[in-house]
Amino acid sequence: MKATLLLVASLLVYALSLGAGMWMLKDRIDPQASFVQEGRAVYADNCAGCHKIRLESLPDWHSSDARGHPDLPQFDPALHSWKLPDGMMVRIVRAPTGERNGPATTVHGYGKGLSESDLEAVLAYVKLAWPEKLHLFQFDPARP
Numbered sequence: 405m406k407a408t409l410l411l412v413a414s415l416l417v418y419a420l421s422l423g424a425g426m427w428m429l430k431d432r433i434d435p436q437a438s439f440v441q442e443g444r445a446v447y448a449d450n451c452a453g454c455h456k457i458r459l460e461s462l463p464d465w466h467s468s469d470a471r472g473h474p475d476l477p478q479f480d481p482a483l484h485s486w487k488l489p490d491g492m493m494v495r496i497v498r499a500p501t502g503e504r505n506g507p508a509t510t511v512h513g514y515g516k517g518l519s520e521s522d523l524e525a526v527l528a529y530v531k532l533a534w535p536e537k538l539h540l541f542q543f544d545p546a547r548p
Contacts, residue, residue, distance in 0.1 A: 439521070443529030446522045450514065459533050494523045 448457065488496075497514055514523065 439525040440528050440532060442522075443525030443527070446518065447526045447529050450518065451526060459530060490524075490527055493527055494520070497523055497526075 447455075498518075498520075518526075
């Protein structure tokens, strides 16, 4: 009886994990998509002022400002942004700082200034800096 219950519970956890992974996959933005060049232009016009043209940032980006918000990080593989689902990254950039349900940041929020396509294009451009192993990690439905 205990073995059967343990097996059923294990299968349920596995199914839920797989389902969550598949849900995250639907938010996937392909870095090889045709709109990468558009993303480069949108990034240069809207993001590079803080994140720098080479996806870098302040040397001490891991510290916090006076309000406790983290300084703007770079988007290269050294940052944890590749651990976040694409949909979450788009929501963080879209929503004004005080209205988001994600990490508190100093990002202005471009919900009204940039279209969904613009935000996805920027993320596709940013993801070009990531090695393939990070893309595989980001979308592995079996990882916790």
